[in-house]
Amino acid sequence: MSTFDFPQPVRIPVNGVYLEVFEAGVENSGKPIVLCHGWPELAYSWRHQVPALVAAGYHVIVPNQRGFGNSSRPSEVTDFDIEHLAGDLVALLDHFGYDAATFVGHDWGAMVVWGLALLHPHRVTRVINLSLPYVERGETAPIELMESYLGSDYYFVHFNRQPGVADAVLDQNTSRFLRNLYRKNEPAGVSQPGMSMIDLAIAEIPLGEPIMSDSDLAVFVSSFEASGFTGGINWYRNVDRNWRLLASADPIIRQPALMIYGDRDSIPKSENLAHFVPDVDVVSLDCGHWIQEELPDDVNRVIVSWLEQHDAL
Template identity: 75%
Template sequence: MFNPTDFPKPAFISVNGVKLEVFEAGRQNAGKPIVLCHGWPEHAFSWRHQMAALDAAGYHVIVPNQRGYGNSSRPTEVTDYDIERLSGDLIALLDHYGYEDAAFVGHDWGAMVVWGLTLLHPDRVNKVINLSLPYQERGEKPWIAFMEEILGGDFYFVHFNRQPGVADGVLEEHTFQFLRNLYRKNEPPAEPQPGMALINLARAETPRGEPLMSDSELAVFVSAFETSGFTGSINWYRNLDRNWRILAEANPIIQQPTLMIYGDRDAVSRSENLTTFVPNVEVVHLDCGHWIQQEKPEETNQAILSWLERQDAT
């Protein structure tokens, strides 16, 4: 397990009207940037197993807590969390370091941001590595309406939008219990329960499966969300339909070399037409659940580093 005291100390960098809490490794490798983008409900600390490996491979590793998370700014307007602003933060971060472009790595919601960033600012992204969440095709119908039709009003994406504040309050009331119950591995299969799954999870007194991390690692996440609350991070979900409109004018094809890493036991659906939108993609499957880079750190590092090495050789 990782000792949290070994995690780098942050810098606070003003970008795009907010301050981001940014953790770094490999500053001596200036000129070869790689930016790691966490998911929900996570933290830059979720990349703790990757930072040293990427530093050793010659990369300048830049790991922000994105807006709404950790000690980064938490604007109050819902629209302050749309894809334009989230990707704008990352572009401004590149500008801060004087970089024209970088490799970007995203997990979960971080992957959603990296896909959107690459569509909106293709000249600033030279490689894409995404974990768990594949490219989401922009269909005829806005995403939340589409999900509501298929998955119903209790599906958490829909619930966050249709009942603002309800889930936020429950998760804040049960922060430790929610995160302890969420960050698990090797969970036995279970029948879907009625109601809103994440609210049920936050209220469940007994966790399922095995803990993903040590108590001291979990404490980093719990402490961060006890400070920040959940509303800023959940506001990312409340911009899905706005993002759908923002991306209407973007060329939907991603030309950059891309690595897609799936966990075979992840509940997130795989893409059936990934190569239609991401023609230069290589796909890797790991035997794990959703928290890929934390559950299988060595295998994740190996997949990323060997792929990067092949890209640099061409």
């Protein structure tokens, strides 16, 4: 399956919204695997993984999550908290008639999958996450903590403290922002003052090398020009709310898990991952943040091999 064979979408009613869902490998019904994108990504971010997983015998379900693509974009910020995002995935399983599935997440998608495994553990058979490890719940609200350590311009903080400001800049510079963001092998530089996402949106010259073709990038640009960025940014605006919502959850991920890091990713690796995810295997690849885009063949090999090992148990 080439990128041009990416499945055609259907809009499915779930959990009070509609999700735009791409489905492949229907003939493998009974072995569901759900791929969850991050920000600012789309279901299309998994285009390299879909054919490999179908070939491995999986029914592959890839939603544009709420706020993205042609999925619903509720107006209330709180409609993008972890209970809603996890609830969408549970309802998606219900729609397809599955009690549980393997869930794969990258970036914010990984955050949602970790949260889903905490809130609805019986609906998750295995966890595969890329880039973002499990984050231990601390005693201080995360945005307050980030602001104290990283300052008010740190993009998580800025999204929360100055709602609408970054959204407008990104909406006005969609093509440039995505072109400048989806890069690899950027030169190491000294951290500069300012809000990094806004700086990316207005930078005239991109750094490093593109991670995708112009035609693939055009899919993202077209989608975000239509949807805007606010829906996805609202995920960030629920970080403290999610922290409160998960206060009473059992913090241990008990499912078998695979964590894939990019050695050049700016997101740090977890030093105590196995404490909270005791049945975890860890793989590191020589790439940056956009792991499944940068090294698709390696990612496919690692994921399929790990799934086969666990299927054989």
